Amino acid sequence: MADRNRHVIVLGAGPGGLACAHKLAEYGYKVTVIEKESFVGGLSRTVRHGDFRFDFGGHRWFTKNKHLHDWFLRLMEGQLVEVERISRILFNGKYFDYPISIKNVLQTAGLWTSFLCVVDYSLNTLSNALKKRPIHTMEDAFVSQFGRRLFDMFFRRYSEKVWGRPCSQMSSDWVSQRSKGLSIWTAITNALLKPKDKKAKTLIETFVYPRWGYQEIPETMARVVRAAGNEVILEAFAKKVDTSDPKKVVVTYEKDGRSHQVEGDYLVSTVPLTSLLMYAMEPKPPQAVIDAAKSLEFRSVITVNLMLDLPQMTKDTWIYCHDEGLGFARLHEPRNWSPDMAPKGKTSVVLEYFCSKDDAVWKMSEAAMVEWGKKDLCRLGFVKPEQILGGFTVRAANAYPVYGQGYLEKLKRMRDYIEAQERVAIVGRGGTFRYNNADHSVEMGLVTAQMINGEVTKAAVLDINTDLEYHEKDMVEASLGADAELVRPAAGGGTKI
Numbered sequence: 001m002a003d004r005n006r007h008v009i010v011l012g013a014g015p016g017g018l019a020c021a022h023k024l025a026e027y028g029y030k031v032t033v034i035e036k037e038s039f040v041g042g043l044s045r046t047v048r049h050g051d052f053r054f055d056f057g058g059h060r061w062f063t064k065n066k067h068l069h070d071w072f073l074r075l076m077e078g079q080l081v082e083v084e085r086i087s088r089i090l091f092n093g094k095y096f097d098y099p100i101s102i103k104n105v106l107q108t109a110g111l112w113t114s115f116l117c118v119v120d121y122s123l124n125t126l127s128n129a130l131k132k133r134p135i136h137t138m139e140d141a142f143v144s145q146f147g148r149r150l151f152d153m154f155f156r157r158y159s160e161k162v163w164g165r166p167c168s169q170m171s172s173d174w175v176s177q178r179s180k181g182l183s184i185w186t187a188i189t190n191a192l193l194k195p196k197d198k199k200a201k202t203l204i205e206t207f208v209y210p211r212w213g214y215q216e217i218p219e220t221m222a223r224v225v226r227a228a229g230n231e232v233i234l235e236a237f238a239k240k241v242d243t244s245d246p247k248k249v250v251v252t253y254e255k256d257g258r259s260h261q262v263e264g265d266y267l268v269s270t271v272p273l274t275s276l277l278m279y280a281m282e283p284k285p286p287q288a289v290i291d292a293a294k295s296l297e298f299r300s301v302i303t304v305n306l307m308l309d310l311p312q313m314t315k316d317t318w319i320y321c322h323d324e325g326l327g328f329a330r331l332h333e334p335r336n337w338s339p340d341m342a343p344k345g346k347t348s349v350v351l352e353y354f355c356s357k358d359d360a361v362w363k364m365s366e367a368a369m370v371e372w373g374k375k376d377l378c379r380l381g382f383v384k385p386e387q388i389l390g391g392f393t394v395r396a397a398n399a400y401p402v403y404g405q406g407y408l409e410k411l412k413r414m415r416d417y418i419e420a421q422e423r424v425a426i427v428g429r430g431g432t433f434r435y436n437n438a439d440h441s442v443e444m445g446l447v448t449a450q451m452i453n454g455e456v457t458k459a460a461v462l463d464i465n466t467d468l469e470y471h472e473k474d475m476v477e478a479s480l481g482a483d484a485e486l487v488r489p490a491a492g493g494g495t496k497i
């Protein structure tokens with residue numbers, strides 16, 4: 001089986017890179033993880049500020065893959081708390097339950113608006129049945145699924161805050177990845193049949209969460225990787241990936257102001273695919289691949305983290321803020337995820353501001369962002385200015401891969417190039433330019449380790465998070481044999497190094 005003398009280099013210590021390293025270490029490979037930051041976790045980080053802890057946006061672990069979930073429970077044994085999920089949408093000054101429930105829409109929006117939504121939805125469904133309309137954009141997809149009125153109420157403004165452009169300029173792929181299977185009929189059957197009909201239960205009501213914040217997950221994986229005698233090198237920026245010698249991969253990284261080299265038999269990259277292709281690969285990819293990489297973009301996120309002098313602000317896990325007067329798109333209160341996220345008698349809040357790298361918001365100073373956050377929060381009416389003890393910001397430039405119109409064709413060019421590299425694999429959210437949640441990245445990492453160990457093909461990795469089933473659908477058994485340890489069947493075997 002595995003040969004301890006075989007060495008795999010993993011770029012990036014986020015959930016995807018560490019899951020891959022974790023599985024490889026379990027097989028017995030030698031692994032070196034190279035991470036540019038001073039912490040592990042990537043976007044799934046938790047920042048400590050005194051006795052407060054803040055995730056980079058509320059992170060919920062959820063997977064519909066039972067084998068993956070069992071693996072996760074084994075990994076995090078003794079570290080998890082159960083959280084009740086209570087989320088709301090703020091729209092035109094009113095709070096709607098999320099997931100949307102018919103009863104709550106009736107109560108909150110009123111009979112007339114609800115009636116108009118139902119008429120609009122019915123006419124939309126009828127017209128869809130009579131003539132199939134082409135679905136190209138995010139707007140087409142939402143309207144076809146929910147009708148224009150519900151799209152305007154529950155999807156348009158939030159999506160436009162997140163993506164920074166009209167839904168008509170976004171590809172429909174994101175909607176099919178995230179909301180397929182959600183429909184008004186599901187909501188109606190939920191409302192009418194909920195206790196009896198298990199199939200109609202579409203959105204989970206509780207979830208598990210690491211007691212000290214989401215970063216406990218990558219930290220636990222990193223501990224296991226190190227305990228097996230491997231290195232996770234922090235503050236090490238990977239600059240070059242040289243594949244010119246067909247027998248090895250050579251990575252050059254910067255650490256402590258010096259250049260270092262490490263040689264491996266295989267490379268797994270979770271760094272943004274665009275950067276990998278534009279700056280790091282040696283020999284350089286063809287110009288068409290570089291041009292494709294240049295044309296794809298990520299949305300950035302700045303979180304404003306505020307400490308509050310009150311025991312609890314709301315009961316919510318998340319509030320989605322559609323109102324245009326508010327700069328942030330979503331907030332969460334860490335104490336509602338785990339009481340250990342804030343000191344006794346105090347609470348805190350995380351506000352998510354979306355922007356693009358180098359735009360006016362991205363360039364705002366920390367002090368200005370915190371002031372903006374304070375003003376926005378006070379407008380919601382939960383908190384008075386004197387109850388805000390202070391705040392700080394956390395930023396990530398490459399947070400959300402943008403599925404703009406025509407992105408897929410360019411992405412295919414880039415992925416085909418990587419596919420052809422015998423000793424290189426890509427994993428993760430930025431790494432594959434796919435809108436992954438952490439569980440998808442973990443699954444990709446684990447399956448990539450299986451692929452390196454000769455159990456599955458590269459195609460099995462890129463298959464993950466493409467079945468376009470709504471993520472929060474009732475947890476279903478993965479279509480695996482009972483003895484399949486992990487996630488994907490061994491389709492044709494892979495390239496064991």
Ligand SMILES: Cc1cc2nc3c(=O)[nH]c(=O)nc-3n(C[C@H](O)[C@H](O)[C@H](O)COP(=O)(O)OP(=O)(O)OC[C@H]3O[C@@H](n4cnc5c(N)ncnc54)[C@H](O)[C@@H]3O)c2cc1C
Pocket residue numbers: 011012013014015016017018034035036037040041042043044056057058059060061062236237238239270271272301352399400427428429430431436437438439441
């Ligand atoms: C606001 C927000 C909320 C979210 N909420 C959820 C949620 O509720 N549930 C959920 O499951 N997921 C959620 N996610 C998504 C989750 O954070 C990501 O899916 C997950 O962290 C991706 O893991 P990854 O390993 O693929 O990538 P990343 O976490 O991005 O890790 C990549 C790593 O590579 C490193 N790196 C990059 N370039 C280099 C280089 N040149 N050299 C060395 N290292 C490098 C980075 O520093 C980083 O550590 C959320 C994300 C955001 C932004």
